[in-house]
Amino acid sequence: MSLLRLAIQKSGRLTDASRALISECGIELEQAGAKLRAPAFNFPLEVLFLRDDDAPGYCGDGVVDAAIVGRNVLMERGADAKVIRELGFGRCRLSIAVPKGFSYSSVASLNGLNIATSYPRILGEFLQRVGVRASIHEISGSVEVAPSLGLGEAICDLVSSGSTLLGNGLVEVETVMQSQAVLICNQALTAEKQAILDRLVFRIDAVLRARKTKYITLNAPDEAIPEIVRLLPGLKSPSVLPLAMPGWSSLHTVVGEDDFWGLIERLRAVGAEGILVLPIEKVIQ
Numbered sequence: 055m056s057l058l059r060l061a062i063q064k065s066g067r068l069t070d071a072s073r074a075l076i077s078e079c080g081i082e083l084e085q086a087g088a089k090l091r092a093p094a095f096n097f098p099l100e101v102l103f104l105r106d107d108d109a110p111g112y113c114g115d116g117v118v119d120a121a122i123v124g125r126n127v128l129m130e131r132g133a134d135a136k137v138i139r140e141l142g143f144g145r146c147r148l149s150i151a152v153p154k155g156f157s158y159s160s161v162a163s164l165n166g167l168n169i170a171t172s173y174p175r176i177l178g179e180f181l182q183r184v185g186v187r188a189s190i191h192e193i194s195g196s197v198e199v200a201p202s203l204g205l206g207e208a209i210c211d212l213v214s215s216g217s218t219l220l221g222n223g224l225v226e227v228e229t230v231m232q233s234q235a236v237l238i239c240n241q242a243l244t245a246e247k248q249a250i251l252d253r254l255v256f257r258i259d260a261v262l263r264a265r266k267t268k269y270i271t272l273n274a275p276d277e278a279i280p281e282i283v284r285l286l287p288g289l290k291s292p293s294v295l296p297l298a299m300p301g302w303s304s305l306h307t308v309v310g311e312d313d314f315w316g317l318i319e320r321l322r323a324v325g326a327e328g329i330l331v332l333p334i335e336k337v338i339q
């Protein structure tokens with residue numbers, strides 16, 4: 055029987071979240087330890103632990119069938135793999151930053167500079183797109199210290215909170231790309247492997263939807279129910295159950311995380327009481 059080979063990062067920022075996603079899909083891996091690969095007990099999957107830089111190429115070449123990688127790494131490697139889902143973790147942006155005292159007015163201010171980066175390909179494409187002529191100095195790590203070492207007048211690196219830039223006296227001036235972890239696959243999977251991947255993606259979708267939704271229950275006087283129902287889209291329509299106290303009902307539904315607190319405030323304003331908010335484990339559609 056066929057196995058789907060999925061690469062995840064061996065040890066780094068995406069590792070814990072990738073493992074958590076697999077586990078929330080109900081897939082149990084054999085103890086990985088220091089090994090390169092871990093088969094699953096209860097799903098036709100084998101997980102390979104690789105460096106993030108290697109995963110896109112291996113996936114493109116069919117050494118692995120699928121991988122979880124940062125979109126930034128996929129783009130930089132230029133691998134021939136298909137993005138199937140954005141996974142909502144590992145969010146960051148690739149940005150250009152200059153030393154604090156630099157007088158920056160627009161992207162044209164980058165003309166003639168030497169920009170240090172580990173992302174020469176993405177940066178090169180960006181500079182070409184915006185019509186800037188600058189030189190790219192490729193370095194493999196600690197890009198943020200490059201200007202202080204005289205290795206460039208600007209840098210292009212990943213940013214999430216921004217504290218690394220701040221701590222190195224740098225100011226973010228251009229966003230080159232937004233990134234997050236993505237699930238990618240080889241372009242030429244066998245029908246058998248594709249079927250396993252489809253089952254995996256079905257589970258991932260249920261987990262991702264659940265992460266974006268909450269289950270809420272509330273009590274309200276019967277006359278407030280139509281207005282509350284209007285405020286709550288839910289999956290289909292909320293359940294309304296009579297309470298033991300005459301004239302009151304309990305309402306149950308699922309809500310998204312967007313403007314969650316705004317919604318709670320509007321519900322309270324139209325008479326909702328005793329609002330309970332519960333996490334959802336899976337949303338199957």
Ligand code: PRT
Nearest residue numbers: 066067105106107124144145146212213214215216217218
């Ligand atoms: O060993 P391996 O090669 O597998 O790992 P790695 O060291 O190359 O990668 P790793 O684990 O650092 O990052 C893996 C992926 O996480 C990246 O490719 C991104 O997709 C994603 N990611 C999300 C980040 C960040 N956020 C991030 N902040 N990767 C790196 N950073 C670094 C950034 O380079 C800078 O040094 O964190 C610093 C900035 O962080 P802030 O919070 O100070 O802005």
Ligand code: ZN
Nearest residue numbers: 105106107108
């Ligand atoms: Zn790496």
